[in-house]
Amino acid sequence: MPTATRSRRAPVSRRQAKRMRRQARRKRLGMGIAAAGALAVLGTAGVVLLQGGGDEGDGRSTQARAVPSLSESPTVDPAEPIAPEPTAAPGGGGAPQSGAAASPTASGAAGQGTFSTAVAGGDAVGKGTIRRYKVEVEDGLEVDPKTAADQINAILSDKRSWTSDGKNGFQLVASGTYDFTVRIASPDTVDKICRAAGLDTKGEVNCDVGKQVMVNSKRWLTGSPQFQGPIEEYRALIINHEVGHRIGHGHETCPGPGKPAPAMMQQIYGLKGCKENAWPYSADGTYLSGPAVP
Template sequence: MGKRVPARRRPYARAALVGVCATAVFVGGGVALANWSKGDPAGAPTADAEAREAPTPSAEVSPPSPGPSVTPTPSRTSTPTPTPSASAESPRTIPVPADGPGTFTTARSGGSPVGSGDTVRRYRVQVENGIELSERQAAVEIETILAHPRGWTADGRNSFQLVGSGPSDFDVKIATPGTVDRICGAAGLLTRGEVNCTVGRTVVVNLKRWVRGSEQFDGPVTEYRALIINHEVGHRLGRGHATCGGEGRPAPAMMQQIKGLQGCRANAWPYAEDGTYITGPAVP
């Protein structure tokens, strides 16, 4: 995301070229990379930061994982979808350590699919160990965001299902700034301890943004969390960046709103109340 800066080698990172789709997963406390199909636009590494090219991996990488499971289930139903509210974990009471161990606990709760689309995208929610954030409560909040009627289910094609175990199509990891930098940096993305990224099948949420929001976003931090999830999951669906569509209009969810609104109004949702997709000129 943003402009590319010259390559800088990091001796600790196993990295893939930015133009190659990659995913970061933890193996024995370290980062291992697996290549994803170049034909899958949702596999491209993206970040709300300047991206840089990284050196070619010096180690072998695993073969591509199978594509997302899209088999619909008969039990798919729409569930009540309230807007994330201030009843979520108080943002100002959660400390934000600069770094963490790089290991995660998966929320073991699961739910029924939400949305009417035939493509059911199963996801897990994982929270880095050692931070004062409940993985179960984070999972409930993310499930509520993805079930919102103005969210990605409004396209009529995609449904989402929170799972606590078994196969998943993508993971949402909430991590300390230092861990975010390592995961995203291994795929050639520069997050500077400040922002989020999507690497392959992993949505990486910076705890700093989850807790503190952004000065550019005029609204409660719970609403900003909805923007984080909608923006990064949008990349998983193959959506690229867009910019402001006109003075006074709502900013697209796929806009990098943390960099400034360019005359638009802060907005967390991909779709308007009338079902119109909110977008603007594509960002190269």
């Protein structure tokens, strides 16, 4: 019966030892890569790995940035003003120096960049300097040019509008010479035209630039969360505010709690205790003013 013998390991040469160490290092490296891959997958839930585009933009930096889960996403308070204060002064339905981006559906339709002039006219109203104006609507919007022109004419002819000052008058025309144009346009088109004059309307408000009063169709069609009156009244505020700038009026603010907000107040950013109001004058001819805004 043969006896069992213990096997003896052959001695390892220096070359074999070196080779074994290299294999061990490769094995450890492979495990590290696998672990890094697992971390990258987990990172999509809470950490995003951003590669490239460092401060120098040379693609060499790698940064990790924590992102909130869906449950941690910020919420928007619907009672907040619709937009932050823009860099240029937006009007209270709009303003001469500027004004914030509505989707095409929110403004009726996406504009086409071309305009149709309203075939409408009227007699001059008011005294003193008579300014002739025409009305244009960007093609593609759900706004009828003639209907809009008739509404604007009615606003500027109202005894509560600027004709009550005894120094200014207006006349709607469809052709011939004119002093300014009221243009109702999509948010994108308003932004483009106002931006060319250095004004930032942020897709939300109106501006008065050159010979143009640019009316944001989103405001014309949907009004403002800060203005609780009918849409027709808010349209009156847009026109009175913008035309007020055109004849030399600056911004005003609330004169006191419960009082009518001046037409020259930027009411879209909050009423500060005042009541919404679309008209510069009361029915008895009193100017509804407020402290001037520097």
